[in-house]
Amino acid sequence: MAWRGARAVPDFPTMPAQAPPRPDTITIPATMLPSDGRFGSGPSKFRPEAATALAERAVDYMGTSHRRTGVRRVVAELRSGIAELLGAPAGYEVVMGNGGATAFWDAASFGLIETRSHHLSLGEFSSKFTDVTMSAPHLAEPSVRVGDFGTCPPLDAVDGVDAYCYPHNETSTGVMLEVRRPDGDDDALTLVDATSAAGGLRFDATASDAYYFAPQKALSSDGGLWIALMSPAAVDRIERLAASDRWIPAFLSLKLALDNSRKDQTYNTPALATVFLTVEQVNWLNGNGGLEWAAGRSDRSADILYGWAEASDIAQPFVSDTAIRSRVVGTIDFDDRVDADTISAVLRANGILDTEGYRKLGRNQLRIGMFPAVDPADIEALTVCLDYVCEQLIA
Numbered sequence: 589m590a591w592r593g594a595r596a597v598p599d600f601p602t603m604p605a606q607a608p609p610r611p612d613t614i615t616i617p618a619t620m621l622p623s624d625g626r627f628g629s630g631p632s633k634f635r636p637e638a639a640t641a642l643a644e645r646a647v648d649y650m651g652t653s654h655r656r657t658g659v660r661r662v663v664a665e666l667r668s669g670i671a672e673l674l675g676a677p678a679g680y681e682v683v684m685g686n687g688g689a690t691a692f693w694d695a696a697s698f699g700l701i702e703t704r705s706h707h708l709s710l711g712e713f714s715s716k717f718t719d720v721t722m723s724a725p726h727l728a729e730p731s732v733r734v735g736d737f738g739t740c741p742p743l744d745a746v747d748g749v750d751a752y753c754y755p756h757n758e759t760s761t762g763v764m765l766e767v768r769r770p771d772g773d774d775d776a777l778t779l780v781d782a783t784s785a786a787g788g789l790r791f792d793a794t795a796s797d798a799y800y801f802a803p804q805k806a807l808s809s810d811g812g813l814w815i816a817l818m819s820p821a822a823v824d825r826i827e828r829l830a831a832s833d834r835w836i837p838a839f840l841s842l843k844l845a846l847d848n849s850r851k852d853q854t855y856n857t858p859a860l861a862t863v864f865l866t867v868e869q870v871n872w873l874n875g876n877g878g879l880e881w882a883a884g885r886s887d888r889s890a891d892i893l894y895g896w897a898e899a900s901d902i903a904q905p906f907v908s909d910t911a912i913r914s915r916v917v918g919t920i921d922f923d924d925r926v927d928a929d930t931i932s933a934v935l936r937a938n939g940i941l942d943t944e945g946y947r948k949l950g951r952n953q954l955r956i957g958m959f960p961a962v963d964p965a966d967i968e969a970l971t972v973c974l975d976y977v978c979e980q981l982i983a
């Protein structure tokens with residue numbers, strides 16, 4: 589069902605203006621609703637089967653020591669499963685630690701960036717990493733290339749820089765980037781924030797030295813952990829900086845994270861449920877055909893969502909350049925006949941959750957998580973619901 593715009597209403601000047609219906613008074617017909625109403629961009633939908641599997645392991649896994657074989661076997665499974673899913677090149681290893689992607693930024697500022705980093709800053713998350721290196725007293729002021737929301741600045745080589753930092757997918761704006769090294773600089777490291785990309789977008793693993801992420805977004809697990817696929821060059825850098833006289837807080841030490849990961853442990857206690865749910869999702873993806881299959885699923889969802897928006901006369905994709913329009917986080921602008929916040933409030937009242945746009949963008953926008961765990965058929969159902977809600981709000 590395609591949106592056909594506001595119905596023609598005869599113009600009776602004496603008619604009182606009608607107040608729009610209250611969000612909680614619009615009931616979407618049950619037959620239109622998706623099978624699962626979670627469309628958040630993080631934490632995102634995890635599959636109910638993963639929760640069931642966790643419940644079944646509540647007694648012999650949850651509440652047991654993370655230094656013993658029971659948990660360490662699951663950590664080992666996580667590390668090898670991630671390496672398989674991401675196509676780890678020879679010599680690359682999977683390192684993990686606590687604190688999510690935000691902690692990794694601080695850790696990288698101590699353990700991976702030698703003197704000066706270069707950042708692409710194009711939204712909330714990429715700008716936050718920039719803030720970290722900007723304020724780190726032991727680093728030189730970073731070089732920053734800023735892009736407008738919804739666009740992506742080019743990645744060019746910069747003199748005197750030892751690390752290039754950018755997101756694979758900027759979650760706040762729905763812009764995806766190509767994972768690559770800048771032309772003409774082979775010595776510096778590339779540090780790629782893949783929190784909303786890992787396991788949902790294809791990439792060239794050899795082009796990155798630290799492909800890091802928290803697993804509650806593209807990987808549909810829960811928060812609290814960071815995981816990084818690291819190249820031999822990144823490991824060398826970590827070893828060298830750890831041996832230098834730089835002060836590095838233990839919790840943020842990538843050397844300690846590396847040494848513990850090699851023993852299938854973390855430096856301090858991880859969230860065991862997060863580890864377990866990540867393994868469940870990684871095994872599900874690998875068992876179905878790996879990254880190619882997973883990315884294909886997000887492609888189908890993206891084609892449905894953007895196809896709907898392009899055909900609609902009330903909505904359109906926010907990111908106009910289709911080459912960088914994210915396949916995993918969709919941002920959709922609405923025209924001023926409808927208020928996007930009202931749409932998400934109506935959806936929420938009907939059990940369709942977390943479609944709100946990123947607040948700081950300040951746009952009349954919805955943001956939709958299209959990670960591999962989301963069924964493309966549910967994205968289709970969501971577009972039907974959007975048509976229905978828009979009709980009700982405008983009618």
Ligand SMILES: *Cc1c(COP(=O)(O)O)cnc(C)c1O
Pocket residue numbers: 630687688689690691713714755757758759760781782783784802805811812
């Ligand atoms: C959500 C997000 C983060 C922050 O992740 P936390 O686990 O909350 O620290 C960092 N980068 C990107 C791209 C994100 O989407």
